[in-house]
Amino acid sequence: MEQIFFWSLAIGLLTAATAVVVLRNPVSNAVCLVVGLVFQAALFVTLEANFLAAVQVIVYAGAVMVLFLFVIMLLDVKEEARRPLVWSKVLGVIAGVVLAVLGVPRLVASFPNAQKTLEWGQGKTPNAAQDLGTLLFTSYAPLFLATGVLLLVATVGVVVLCRRDSEV
Amino acid sequence: MILGPITLGHYLALSGFLFIIGLAGVLLRRSLLIVMMSLELLLNAANLALVAVGRFQGLPDTQVAVFFVITVAAAEVALGLAILVAIFRVKKTTAVDRMANLRF
Numbered sequence A: 001m002e003q004i005f006f007w008s009l010a011i012g013l014l015t016a017a018t019a020v021v022v023l024r025n026p027v028s029n030a031v032c033l034v035v036g037l038v039f040q041a042a043l044f045v046t047l048e049a050n051f052l053a054a055v056q057v058i059v060y061a062g063a064v065m066v067l068f069l070f071v072i073m074l075l076d077v078k079e080e081a082r083r084p085l086v087w088s089k090v091l092g093v094i095a096g097v098v099l100a101v102l103g104v105p106r107l108v109a110s111f112p113n114a115q116k117t118l119e120w121g122q123g124k125t126p127n128a129a130q131d132l133g134t135l136l137f138t139s140y141a142p143l144f145l146a147t148g149v150l151l152l153v154a155t156v157g158v159v160v161l162c163r164r165d166s167e168v
Numbered sequence B: 001m002i003l004g005p006i007t008l009g010h011y012l013a014l015s016g017f018l019f020i021i022g023l024a025g026v027l028l029r030r031s032l033l034i035v036m037m038s039l040e041l042l043l044n045a046a047n048l049a050l051v052a053v054g055r056f057q058g059l060p061d062t063q064v065a066v067f068f069v070i071t072v073a074a075a076e077v078a079l080g081l082a083i084l085v086a087i088f089r090v091k092k093t094t095a096v097d098r099m100a101n102l103r104f
Helices: A002-022 A026-046 A050-075 A088-108 A128-137 A141-162 B007-026 B033-056 B061-091
Strands: none
Touching: A002 A026, A002 B007, A002 B033, A026 A050, A026 B033, A050 B033, A050 B061, A088 A141, A088 B007, A128 A141, A128 B061, A141 B033, A141 B061, B033 B061
């Protein structure tokens, strides 16, 4: 059962990611990215990170992708023109694929405990959100506060960047 | 192997392939918008590896790291898109090879 889940989710995620890179129309890129992010949220659920799956859907597939779509609408970006095929680029892609097929399994095999298997429902953290919250507000509280400052700075920066000079 | 039990290696390999696809997007595409979407793919590959390792090794701390990655990615996207809009107002294009003003 878990094999079926993993393989279908993995194939869906990689297909959506490839579509993000390959497609020409920015709107289809964004929609494919949403699909990929939802697949990844489902993979988080198979890893029993339910809270992170919810955050992934709300923050990534919700907020971030709406931001992308708004900017696409705002800029009225045209479809990227097809360029003539450059052979060096084709060779680069082929070399990358060969390297990926040969390199990734070797890299993974070098990781300790790569063969470790786990049954569903055997995780150490049955109540993931509570554990995550406890960690966030105890050991990682300074980092949590720093993240708040980061978000504030980002918000102010965005407002400053997007203001036209005439409004100053 | 294919239909055997799912191991940590499966998740790490999936994360590796996702990272390579995202890297190809960053390197090959010209539109800054698509480059930023590919950057999201890279961050997601790292997130997947972190969650998988945390689950299989019993380290809940990695989920905190993923939480911070998601937060920083949101801030990064907001700032990056703001810069993109500002550049688009001046140059009327999103192609990265037209933004070479700072090249030495």
